[in-house]
Each structure stands twice: as structure tokens, then as C-alpha cells.
Amino acid sequence: MDQLFLVKFLIPLLWAIGFLFAPKNNEKSIRLYALIGAFVTLAYSIKMYMDLPDPGVLTTLFKFDMPLFFNISYTFAMDGLSGLLLMLNAFLMLVVVIATWEFKTDKLRLYYFLIFLLTWAVNGSLLSTSLYGFYVFWELMLIPLFILVGVFGGENRRYASFKFFMMTAAGSILMLASMCYMSALAYKFNGSYDLNYEVIKSLGLRYDGFGSPQSLIFWSFAIAFFLKVPVFPFHSWLPDAHVEAPTAGSIILAGILLKLGIYGFLRFVIPLFPEAVSANRDIVMYLGATGVIYGALTAWVQTDIKKLVAFSSISHMGYIIMGVFSQNPLAVKGAIFQMIAHGISTPGLFIGVHYLYQRTHTKKMDMYGGLAAVMPKFAILFFIITAGSMAVPMTCGFVGEFMIIMGSYQVNTIAAFLAATGIILSPIYLLKMYHLTALGEMKHEENKSLKDLSLLEATPMIVLSIMTIGFGLYPKAIMALYDGTINFLVNKGL
Amino acid sequence: MDNLTFVQNVLIFLGLNGVALLGLNIKKNGKYISFAATLIAAITFFAMLFSRDSFTLSELFSLEGNKILLLKIVSVLNVLMILINGYYSLEKVKNSVLMSYMFMGGVFLLGANDLMTFYVAMETIALVGYALVATSDLENSREAAVKYLIQGAVISVIFLLGVAFYLGATNGLTLVGATVVNQEFYAIALGIFILTACFKLGAFPFHAWIADVYSNVSSGNLATNFFISKIIIGFKFITLLQLLLLECDPHFQDILVMIIQWIAVMSAFYGNIMAVVQGQFKRIIAYSSVAHTGYMLMMICLNPDENLEKQLIAYLVLYSLTATGVILILNQFASLNKDKDGRNILKSGFYRNKGLSIMLVIFVLSLGSIPLTSGFSMKYMLFTNYFREGFTKEATSIFISSIVGLAYYIRFVSDLFTEDEVAMKLPAIKTRFSESLVHVIILVSIFTFGIAPSLFLGLK
Numbered sequence: 001m002d003q004l005f006l007v008k009f010l011i012p013l014l015w016a017i018g019f020l021f022a023p024k025n026n027e028k029s030i031r032l033y034a035l036i037g038a039f040v041t042l043a044y045s046i047k048m049y050m051d052l053p054d055p056g057v058l059t060t061l062f063k064f065d066m067p068l069f070f071n072i073s074y075t076f077a078m079d080g081l082s083g084l085l086l087m088l089n090a091f092l093m094l095v096v097v098i099a100t101w102e103f104k105t106d107k108l109r110l111y112y113f114l115i116f117l118l119t120w121a122v123n124g125s126l127l128s129t130s131l132y133g134f135y136v137f138w139e140l141m142l143i144p145l146f147i148l149v150g151v152f153g154g155e156n157r158r159y160a161s162f163k164f165f166m167m168t169a170a171g172s173i174l175m176l177a178s179m180c181y182m183s184a185l186a187y188k189f190n191g192s193y194d195l196n197y198e199v200i201k202s203l204g205l206r207y208d209g210f211g212s213p214q215s216l217i218f219w220s221f222a223i224a225f226f227l228k229v230p231v232f233p234f235h236s237w238l239p240d241a242h243v244e245a246p247t248a249g250s251i252i253l254a255g256i257l258l259k260l261g262i263y264g265f266l267r268f269v270i271p272l273f274p275e276a277v278s279a280n281r282d283i284v285m286y287l288g289a290t291g292v293i294y295g296a297l298t299a300w301v302q303t304d305i306k307k308l309v310a311f312s313s314i315s316h317m318g319y320i321i322m323g324v325f326s327q328n329p330l331a332v333k334g335a336i337f338q339m340i341a342h343g344i345s346t347p348g349l350f351i352g353v354h355y356l357y358q359r360t361h362t363k364k365m366d367m368y369g370g371l372a373a374v375m376p377k378f379a380i381l382f383f384i385i386t387a388g389s390m391a392v393p394m395t396c397g398f399v400g401e402f403m404i405i406m407g408s409y410q411v412n413t414i415a416a417f418l419a420a421t422g423i424i425l426s427p428i429y430l431l432k433m434y435h436l437t438a439l440g441e442m443k444h445e446e447n448k449s450l451k452d453l454s455l456l457e458a459t460p461m462i463v464l465s466i467m468t469i470g471f472g473l474y475p476k477a478i479m480a481l482y483d484g485t486i487n488f489l490v491n492k493g494l
Numbered sequence: 495m496d497n498l499t500f501v502q503n504v505l506i507f508l509g510l511n512g513v514a515l516l517g518l519n520i521k522k523n524g525k526y527i528s529f530a531a532t533l534i535a536a537i538t539f540f541a542m543l544f545s546r547d548s549f550t551l552s553e554l555f556s557l558e559g560n561k562i563l564l565l566k567i568v569s570v571l572n573v574l575m576i577l578i579n580g581y582y583s584l585e586k587v588k589n590s591v592l593m594s595y596m597f598m599g600g601v602f603l604l605g606a607n608d609l610m611t612f613y614v615a616m617e618t619i620a621l622v623g624y625a626l627v628a629t630s631d632l633e634n635s636r637e638a639a640v641k642y643l644i645q646g647a648v649i650s651v652i653f654l655l656g657v658a659f660y661l662g663a664t665n666g667l668t669l670v671g672a673t674v675v676n677q678e679f680y681a682i683a684l685g686i687f688i689l690t691a692c693f694k695l696g697a698f699p700f701h702a703w704i705a706d707v708y709s710n711v712s713s714g715n716l717a718t719n720f721f722i723s724k725i726i727i728g729f730k731f732i733t734l735l736q737l738l739l740l741e742c743d744p745h746f747q748d749i750l751v752m753i754i755q756w757i758a759v760m761s762a763f764y765g766n767i768m769a770v771v772q773g774q775f776k777r778i779i780a781y782s783s784v785a786h787t788g789y790m791l792m793m794i795c796l797n798p799d800e801n802l803e804k805q806l807i808a809y810l811v812l813y814s815l816t817a818t819g820v821i822l823i824l825n826q827f828a829s830l831n832k833d834k835d836g837r838n839i840l841k842s843g844f845y846r847n848k849g850l851s852i853m854l855v856i857f858v859l860s861l862g863s864i865p866l867t868s869g870f871s872m873k874y875m876l877f878t879n880y881f882r883e884g885f886t887k888e889a890t891s892i893f894i895s896s897i898v899g900l901a902y903y904i905r906f907v908s909d910l911f912t913e914d915e916v917a918m919k920l921p922a923i924k925t926r927f928s929e930s931l932v933h934v935i936i937l938v939s940i941f942t943f944g945i946a947p948s949l950f951l952g953l954k
Contacts, residue, residue: 068946069871136865143859146904151911158908165904170897176863177893180874184881193878 056484228261291318334403370442656686761788
């Protein structure tokens with residue numbers, strides 16, 4: 001056990017509290033404080049990963065009994081999968097701080113407070129291996145994002161934040177109902193409400209059809225996670241949330257929060273309810289494939305660039321859910337890789353949209369056009385990231401999608417075939433987006449005076465572009481980080 | 495000797511409150527006399543509760559175990575409310591006097607071992623309740639009080655009919671150790687008692703009075719209603735019906751349990767759905783209380799158990815405390831707003847008083863059962879009990895209804911952070927010491943029970 005774990009774990013929370021006491025009128029020092037906090041969080045996340053004795057095994061970092069809270073034990077643990085996502089989370093926070101450095105608001109302290117609190121809650125979810133802990137942080141995540149969208153969002157922010165909160169919280173309540181049911185069983189068998197891996201497995205939840213306990217619990221968890229991912233047809237909150245959210249919200253949402261739904265499947269659902277997973281495998285794979293096509297087709301017809309990126313997320317997350325549920329090692333490996341790839345490319349696209357909006361004050365694509373002439377740096381970087389999102393070979397987006405389709409094909413040919421159409425569709429809508437934005441003639445005179453990216457603005461996009469190409473050319477750099485975990489999932493869970 | 499102490503204390507309590515009542519009619523310094531008398535009465539009675547573990551006056555009345563625990567809690571709340579009423583304005587001392595009588599009704603209701611004592615105590619609480627509503631000085635207070643009075647009278651008559659059936663079924667009115675000689679009459683009596691409980695607690699479809707009363711009663715009086723009436727009546731009815739159901743014929747027992755479960759589920763759905771569509775905050779709280787009644791009503795179907803009683807007390811007290819906290823904060827926001835109870839009073843609230851807004855956020859999130867708050871741990875505990883007893887479908891249904899409940903709780907939060915030009919120009923909200931004290935007490939309770947519920951509830 002890591003004796004300093006709690007200190008490391010609490011850093012983002014303590015940093016968040018620090019914002020409440022920061023001087024109100026000194027914007028520069030607040031931003032600097034945020035930047036340092038983001039660096040520190042990233043540094044300790046990397047250090048925590050590096051300290052793992054074996055990334056393939058879930059290593060307990062901290063465990064404590066809570067006799068006063070239903071006498072349960074609380075375990076923080078980490079393996080390659082959670083470590084990878086922990087680093088992605090910290091990295092994205094740093095990207096958010098840099099990309100929104102010029103963000104103008106009179107509530108800057110609240111803004112950073114919410115970002116750091118959200119990051120901390122995500123870390124808590126990733127590291128909790130007891131269901132209680134996972135649920136506590138899972139719920140905690142909703143509140144800062146709800147306020148972030150509700151306070152700093154666009155015109156319809158109230159509606160979007162409300163819809164986001166209600167839909168995701170509805171799923172959580174179903175999950176809570178199942179937890180209560182399992183707790184009741186655990187109390188009957190063991191005289192304790194504790195719900196850790198071993199206890200849940202020992203409950204012997206039988207599976208013999210849809211109405212059986214394991215099936216119902218599986219579906220309640222699945223709906224909660226489907227809503228978070230989001231999987232078609234549980235996706236309707238996502239476009240609204242993305243369109244109305246401030247850039248920071250969109251980056252964190254697309255970059256890491258959506259992945260927590262997938263993580264929930266990998267960490268809890270697949271290992272704990274294997275029969276139900278196998279029985280419902282095809283249904284979920286078809287849902288994933290439908291999401292790929294639906295997301296792509298809907299993105300195609302969008303005129304709002306942020307909405308287009310939001311629907312592209314639904315399409316990409318469709319691949320991931322399909323890969324995870326295929327129960328094929330290659331596809332699962334690809335799905336996890338795709339989580340990272342999507343966590344790089346989509347935040348990159350949102351940052352690009354943010355810079356465009358800052359300059360033109362519109363998200364309508366027909367108001368852009370020909371921007372490459374006046375913003376060449378932006379055009380190049382935006383193209384690389386767009387290429388990553390459309391899964392062009394030698395970019396990170398290609399590796400994951402290719403592995404998912406290959407692996408899924410061995411399990412469900414039709415679903416894999418349907419999902420493969422996404423490979424044709426994603427270039428259509430993403431190239432349309434790029435064409436309408438950067439290429440062609442400049443139709444609007446006012447765009448001629450637009451300034452290209454400053455070094456500060458370009459920095460996050462440069463880093464994301466390098467990662468897009470780097471991980472596309474050398475995917476092993478990422479895969480090596482969670483390889484062992486896949487073996488663990490394949491042997492124990494899958 | 496000790497029992498004599500109890501009688502003496504009751505007499506002192508009533509005597510001092512009689513003085514307080516007379517004091518209200520004295521023009522010069524009368525209110526000070528009333529305030530002092532009610533406060534001394536409440537503190538003396540509170541102190542007396544620590545002198546013994548049980549009080550038995552006769553077969554008709556006894557207090558022991560968790561009943562004493564509940565009385566201690568309500569006594570503290572009673573003293574606190576008297577202090578706050580006095581601090582806030584001596585004009586409100588009359589409410590404290592009424593509250594004291596309601597409290598005494600509660601003491602006798604809790605200790606009642608026969609149906610006549612039970613009936614008289616219940617009516618005492620109800621009569622004071624009418625008075626509290628009628629003296630609220632709001633536009634429709636009297637109309638609401640009359641509505642409450644008439645409906646209450648009807649339910650009292652029905653309850654007496656139940657008493658008659660009970661007499662026919664057991665050849666007596668005692669609630670402890672009665673022998674059932676006629677199961678049909680016994681089942682009818684229990685059915686009527688369940689109906690009465692549903693009315694008194696405001697469960698669907700006997701909730702018609704609740705929204706009118708809540709929206710036409712002043713905040714302090716509403717808080718009193720929560721503190722005393724709901725907590726004590728809820729506890730007494732639920733624990734009593736648990737015991738009485740045990741003596742029932744299994745066939746009738748199944749039917750009664752089914753009825754209770756249906757009422758619980760319907761209350762949860764109806765309360766939550768109706769709360770979402772309300773435009774006034776007090777009505778939202780009223781309908782949410784219908785839903786919460788649904789959540790706890792199913793406890794009647796569980797086997798009686800001392801730990802379960804503690805859990806019920808915790809649920810009732812914490813729900814009442816949190817809801818009261820919400821009402822008091824809403825009242826503070828409303829005080830500077832033209833629209834006293836409309837949806838707009840919270841707009842821009844966060845920018846006008848951050849501390850108060852954060853308190854309100856925590857209170858409503860607790861009512862919405864967000865983890866680390868008492869609302870979450872109480873709900874978790876309650877529903878784990880239901881699942882353990884095999885009420886899977888009913889408990890799941892109620893869970894699903896609570897999804898709707900989240901909608902109106904989160905609306906409070908959303909309003910607080912919404913910037914509104916008109917509201918932004920309103921002056922900042924100032925908080926009195928007494929109000930802050932109440933908020934802090936509620937906050938501490940929310941987190942203490944949210945993080946360490948087992949400390950108090952005997953959970954293993």
C-alpha cells in the first residue's frame with residue numbers, strides 16, 4: 001500500500017478548495033495557480049502509474065474499513081487500464097487550462113474550482129474498486145459538470161445542463177437500486193452490507209433468462225453506463241450538452257467522462273455478470289453498430305460545427321462499446337486504444353472549434369470557409385486532428401477502429417460489417433467539416449482579418465497533433481501500458 | 495416516585511404553558527413572560543427525559559427505549575424552535591405556545607398503549623395543527639385551516655369507526671398484548687388505521703389537504719409541523735401498525751400488506767410527478783413530502799425490530815430537518831422578492847449569498863439522495879431493508895419514481911446559478927445568527943449521518 005496515496009489523491013481537491021481563497025481580482029495568479037495544479041496532477045498521475053509493480057494486476061493503493069458507514073471496506077486500486085485513464089484525465093485538465101487561458105469570465109475562481117473538482121471526482125471513480133466508492137465519485141462527477149455547463153455554457157445552457165443531469169442521474173438511480181438489492185443479499189449471506197468483488201461474486205446471482213437477478217442487475221448497470229457513454233438510443237443529452245457547454249466542459253466530457261461508462265463495463269459489469277454479458281452480447285454489439293451509423297449520418301447533416309463533433313463522438317463511442325462487448329481480446333484491446341485515441345482527437349477538435357468561435361462568434365460552418373489562407377497554422381493542426389478522428393491510416397484513430405472491426409468480425413459478422421460502414425461515413429462528414437471551414441473560397445469579408453493561432457493557443461493543438469501521429473505510427477507506446485490488463489480481463493473476466 | 499416526577503413535569507409543563515397563554519394577553523411585557531414560560535417548560539421537560547430509561551404511568555401509557563430517544567430528539571428541536579421564534583420576533587411567541595401543546599400531544603401519542611389515549615393525543619396534535627395554519631396570517635391561511643379541519647374531522651370519525659371494529663375484534667382497546675377473537679373485524683380495523691395513517695402523513699390518495707396547508711402556512715409553523723407532527727405521528731403509526739399486523743390472519747395480512755405497498759408506490763410516483771409541475775416552492779415541498787411518505791410507508795410491512803425503529807427515527811428526523819432547512823432558506827430568499835413563493839425567488843441566488851446558496855444546494859442534494867449526505871444513507875438503508883424482505887418490485891418502482899424527484903431538486907440548484915438581471919439588482923441576503931445556527935445544525939446532521947450512519951443506527 002502506498003502510504004502517501006491519500007495526499008496524492010487529494011491534490012486536485014485541495015487545489016480546488018484553494019481557488020475559493022484565491023484573490024478575486026488577480027486573474028493572472030489564479031490562472032498560474034491552475035496551471036501549476038494541472039502540472040502537479042499530471043506529474044503524480046504518471047508517477048503513480050510508474051510505481052505500479054505490475055500494470056497487469058490490480059494493485060491495492062489504499063484500503064480502509066468504514067465501520068461507521070454500513071461497515072463496508074473502501075479500496076483504492078490501480079492497474080494499467082485505470083492508470084492510463086488517470087493519466088489521460090490529468091493530461092486533459094492541463095490541456096483545458098492552456099487552451100482556455102484567454103477564457104473571459106468574472107467567475108474565474110468558480111470556473112477552475114469546478115474543473116479541479118471534476119478531475120478529482122473522475123480520479124476517484126477510476127481508482128475505486130468497491131462499488132460504493134465508484135458510485136460516490138460517479139455521482140459527484142455530475143454536480144461540477146452540471147454547474148460548469150449551467151453557469152459558463154451557451155444560450156440554452158439551463159436546458160442542456162438539466163437534460164444532462166437528469167438523464168445520467170436516472171441511470172445512476174437504477175444502478176443504486178441494484179446495489180441496494182445486492183447489499184440486501186450480502187447482508188443475508190454474510191451479515192454485512194459490503195459490496196466488493198469477492199462478495200458480489202459469492203452472491204451467486206443466477207442467470208436464466210431476462211427476468212433473472214443477474215440479468216436485471218446487468219441491465220440496470222448497463223443502462224447507467226449506456227447513458228454515460230452514450231450508446232444509441234440513450235444519447236440525446238450529449239449533443240445538447242456539447243453544444244451548450246463551455247470548451248472546458250466539452251473537452252473533459254468528450255475526452256474522459258464518456259469513457260467512464262466504458263470503464264464501468266470493463267471494471268464491474270463484465271467481470272461480475274459474465275453470463276448476462278454473454279447472453280446480451282449481440283444486442284449491445286448491434287446497438288454499438290447502430291450508433292456508429294446513426295452518429296455518422298447525423299453528423300453529416302449538421303450545420304453547427306460543435307454539433308457535428310458531438311455526433312461524431314456518438315459514432316466513435318459506438319465502435320468502443322462494440323469492441324468491449326465482442327469479448328474478443330483483439331477488439332477489447334482496440335476498444336481501449338480507441339478510448340485514448342478519441343480522448344486525443346475529439347478534445348483537439350473542440351479546441352479548434354473554440355478558437356474558431358473566439359474569432360468569428362459563430363459555430364455555423366457556412367460562416368467559415370477558406371480560413372487556411374488567413375490561419376495556416378490552425379488549418380494544418382486542425383487537419384491533422386481531423387485526420388485522426390476520421391481514422392486515416394498512420395493516425396491513432398485508425399489503429400483502434402481497425403482492431404475493433406477485426407476482432408468483432410470474428411464474433412458477429414453483421415455487426416462488424418455495419419460498423420465498418422462508419423469508416424466510409426466518417427471521412428465524408430469530417431472532410432465536409434474541414435472543407436467548409438478551412439478550404440474553398442473565403443466568402444465572408446470579415447474573415448479576412450482573422451488572426452492565426454498564437455504560440456500559446458497552438459501549444460495544445462501541436463501536442464495533440466503529435467500524439468495523433470505518434471500513437472498512429474507507434475501504437476505500442478500506448479498498448480504496452482495496458483497489455484497486461486487485457487490478459488487479466490481475458491482470463492478472469494472475459 | 496419517578497413516575498410521579500413524570501406527572502409533575504407534565505403538570506409543570508402544562509402550567510407554564512398556561513401562564514404563557516395568559517401572558518399573551520398582557521399588553522406590557524406579556525410576550526417576555528410567555529417566551530420565558532414556554533422556554534422553561536421545554537427545558538425542564540427535556541431535562542426530565544434524561545432522568546430515567548422508562549416511564550410507566552399505567553397500562554394506558556408508557557414510554558421506553560426508542561420512544562424516549564425520539565422524545566429527546568424532538569425536545570431538543572422544540573427548545574431550538576422556541577429560541578429561534580423568540581430571537582426572530584417576540585410576535586412569534588404565540589407559535590411557540592401552540593407548538594408546546596402540540597409537543598405534549600406528541601408525548602402522549604408516543605406513550606399511548608390504548609386506542610382512546612391514542613385518539614385523544616392525535617386530536618390534540620391535529621387541533622394545534624389547525625390553529626398553527628389558521629394563525630399564519632397568509633392570504634388563504636384560514637381557508638386552508640378549515641379545509642384541513644373538515645377533512646381531519648371526517649378522518650377522525652372514520653378512525654373512531656376503526657376503534658369500534660378493534661373493540662369488536664379484541665374485546666378491548668389496549669394496543670399491547672390484545673387477543674384477536676374476530677379476524678374479519680380486526681382486519682377492517684387495521685385497514686381503517688392504515689387509512690388514518692395515510693391521511694395524517696399525507697399519502698396518496700389521502701393527500702388532498704397537504705398542498706393547501708403547506709402553501710398557506712408560514713414557514714416557522716410549517717417547520718413545527720415537520721418537527722413534531724410528522725416525526726411523532728409517522729413513528730407511532732408505523733411502529734404500531736407493524737405490531738398490529740403480526741396478529742392478523744395471514745390471508746388478511748397479505749391483503750393489507752399489498753394495499754400498503756400500492757399506496758406507497760402510488761404516493762412515490764404521484765408526489766414526485768406532481769412536485770415537478772408545481773410553480774410554487776412550498777407546493778413542491780408539499781408534494782415531495784407525499785413522495786417521501788411513500789418511501790417510508792412500506793416500513794409498515796417489515797417485522798418490528800429495535801434497530802429498524804432507530805432507522806425510522808433517523809429517516810423521519812433527518813428528512814424533516816432537511817426539508818425544514820430548505821423551507822427556511824427559501825423563506826430568506828423570498829423575503830426580498832416581490833413574488834414570495836414563485837419560482838423566481840432563487841434566481842441569481844448564488845451571486846447574492848454564496849453561503850446560503852451552498853447550504854441550499856447541499857440540503858436539496860440530500861433530499862435527492864446524493865452520496866455522502868444523510869439522504870443517500872437513509873435511502874440506502876431503507877431500501878436495503880425492503881429488498882431484504884423480498885419487496886423487490888415495489889422497492890424498484892419507488893426507486894424509479896425518485897428519478898422524477900431529482901428533476902425538481904436539481905431545478906433549485908439550476909435556479910440558484912441562473913443569472914437574472916432583475917434578481918441581480920436585489921440587495922444581498924443577510925442571515926441572522928439564529929438562522930445560521932439552524933443551517934449549521936442541519937448541515938452537520940446531513941454529513942454526520944451521510945458519512946457515519948452506523949454510528950447511530952446499530953447497523954452492522
